[in-house]
Amino acid sequence: MPTSNKLCIINGDVVLPGRVERDKALFINNGKISLVGRASLRGYEILNAKGLFVSPGFIDIHVHGLFADRAGDLNSSDLKEMCGRLARHGVTGFLATTVSSPPSMLLKTAKAVKNFIKDNPDTNLLGIHFEGPFVNPRVSGAQNRKYICPFSHSAMKDVFSEGKGIIKAMTFAPEVKNGMRLLKALTDRGIKPFIGHSTAGYREVEAAAGKGATHVTHLFNAMPAFHHREPGLIGAALTIDNMTADIIADGIHVDPATIKLAVEAKGADKVILISDGIGDGRKVFMLGGLKVRVRSKKARLENGKLAGSVIGLDDAVKNMIKFAGVSLPEAVRMASLNPARVLGIEKEKGSLEAGKDADIVIFDKDLKVKHTIVKGNMV
Numbered sequence: 001m002p003t004s005n006k007l008c009i010i011n012g013d014v015v016l017p018g019r020v021e022r023d024k025a026l027f028i029n030n031g032k033i034s035l036v037g038r039a040s041l042r043g044y045e046i047l048n049a050k051g052l053f054v055s056p057g058f059i060d061i062h063v064h065g066l067f068a069d070r071a072g073d074l075n076s077s078d079l080k081e082m083c084g085r086l087a088r089h090g091v092t093g094f095l096a097t098t099v100s101s102p103p104s105m106l107l108k109t110a111k112a113v114k115n116f117i118k119d120n121p122d123t124n125l126l127g128i129h130f131e132g133p134f135v136n137p138r139v140s141g142a143q144n145r146k147y148i149c150p151f152s153h154s155a156m157k158d159v160f161s162e163g164k165g166i167i168k169a170m171t172f173a174p175e176v177k178n179g180m181r182l183l184k185a186l187t188d189r190g191i192k193p194f195i196g197h198s199t200a201g202y203r204e205v206e207a208a209a210g211k212g213a214t215h216v217t218h219l220f221n222a223m224p225a226f227h228h229r230e231p232g233l234i235g236a237a238l239t240i241d242n243m244t245a246d247i248i249a250d251g252i253h254v255d256p257a258t259i260k261l262a263v264e265a266k267g268a269d270k271v272i273l274i275s276d277g278i279g280d281g282r283k284v285f286m287l288g289g290l291k292v293r294v295r296s297k298k299a300r301l302e303n304g305k306l307a308g309s310v311i312g313l314d315d316a317v318k319n320m321i322k323f324a325g326v327s328l329p330e331a332v333r334m335a336s337l338n339p340a341r342v343l344g345i346e347k348e349k350g351s352l353e354a355g356k357d358a359d360i361v362i363f364d365k366d367l368k369v370k371h372t373i374v375k376g377n378m379v
Contacts, residue, residue: 005030007376008041012049012362015056015332017351026054028358031122031376036352049362052370053328056336056351057092057359058313061169061343062129062217062246062274064287067096067109074109079116083124085280087372087379089312090361093126093340093349095168097276099288100132100140100147103155110163117166122375124359126343127168131217134182135197136173141222142307143197144288151182160189167191168343171217173198174208187212192343197222198233205236209243215342218276219245219262220254221306238265244342246272249316249323250309252298256323263320268330272338273316278308318367 007028014024014036027035027044065082066074079096086094098109113128132143134151151172160167169192172182176198186193195208196217205213216237226234237245245266249259253276263271278287283294292299292307299307311319313335320331340350349357358376363369372379 005376006044007047007358007373008044009047009049009054009360009362010041012052012054014054014352015329017333017337018329020053020329024054026352026360028373028376031358033352033354033356033358035354047362047371049371052362052364054352055090055332055361055363057124057349057361057372057374058090058273058317058332058335059093059126059339059343059349060086060091060275060277060313060335061095061272061339062097062131062276063091063094063313064097064099064276064278064308066280067098074112076116076119079112079123079125080120082280084379086312087124087374088369089275089314090363090369090372091313092124092359092361092372092374093345094124095127095129095343096125097129097131100135100143101288102133102147103159106130106156106159107162110159110166114162114166122377124374124379126345127166128163129169129171129194130167131171132197134170134172134176134179136176136199138199139197139222139224141197142287142290142292142301142305143222144290146289150177151179151185153181153185156185160185164189169194169215171196172213173200174213175200175204180208180211183208183211183213195233199224200233200236202231202233202236205233206240209236209240214240214243215272216243216245218253218274219247220258221248238262244270244272244338246274246339246342248276248309249273249319250297250311251319251323253306253309256319259320260324263324263326268326268333269338271334272342273313273320273331273335274339275311275313275316276308277310277312314361314363314367314369 337350
């Protein structure tokens with residue numbers, strides 16, 4: 001496996017925004033892309049990608065993994081296992097996503113992730129996404145209602161302090177008690193506010209979007225259905241121009257025709273693919289204190305509710321091409337540049353451009369991942 005500070009990937013079909021360029025070379029120096037084009041190969045270790053696609057690495061902003069049931073009890077070995085598991089699906093950056101939990105558990109999570117990133121600066125773990133607990137219990141989905149509650153500054157003070165720079169996003173419901181106060185607290189701290197598990201009406205979403213909440217968590221899931229007299233969160237997500245939305249493209253959470261509708265309404269630049277992946281391959285495990293069983297590639301609570309997916313982000317890219325009829329560059333964009341922009345890291349990640357991190361996934365025509373490179377390192 002290439003491990004040098006100077007690596008050149010040759011003969012691959014390079015996936016760039018809006019196009020694929022054949023037989024381009026990708027030059028990497030000290031973890032950064034230095035050139036996409038042609039130059040002398042002298043001094044470079046060579047990786048021949050003939051017959052393969054060379055793509056920007058995937059960024060999963062909503063993946064639970066081991067955080068589904070062990071968020072407050074993960075050690076460095078556990079986190080390395082999760083990082084490696086996701087890398088095998090082409091994920092070069094991800095947000096470890098919790099479910100609704102007590103602040104004490106969120107605090108432990110923040111400490112664990114903070115220490116891991118400090119000790120592993122080249123990791124693909126980018127930070128934390130807190131999904132809840134300040135959501136609407138009427139649309140709890142697979143969240144444990146026991147832990148859903150109104151936002152309290154005092155309860156979250158230590159969590160915000162410990163997680164400074166580590167907490168990247170939080171899914172919340174603007175319409176619940178203290179929801180708009182939470183929105184201000186998040187934006188004041190540079191935490192991206194995602195609207196989800198919410199019954200907010202169109203005007204409520206519009207007001208929240210005006211204050212910085214311009215992204216929607218797993219569109220169509222854990223929110224009221226679209227109604228022609230009250231478009232609600234779905235209508236707002238699809239029609240407010242500066243809003244983006246992520247979607248679980250497993251064909252189970254959202255029908256393929258609905259996925260196609262979302263892409264046609266928003267455009268390929270404002271839809272983000274997520275896995276909402278849970279667990280670690282086990283068939284039975286806990287999710288925020290609720291038992292989950294995986295049967296026939298479907299994860300469900302004992303009451304039958306869907307509880308996250310069992311696909312990887314590479315599967316989502318492949319499905320999006322099939323479901324929505326988008327091109328490969330468009331599907332890749334939904335899993336790379338689009339999520340990078342949502343997180344505000346598009347100057348460092350999300351596309352294959354000189355000066356950006358060498359976060360790369362190499363896959364075949366069937367989207368089977370062959371190599372994953374994070375900051376220039378093969379993982």
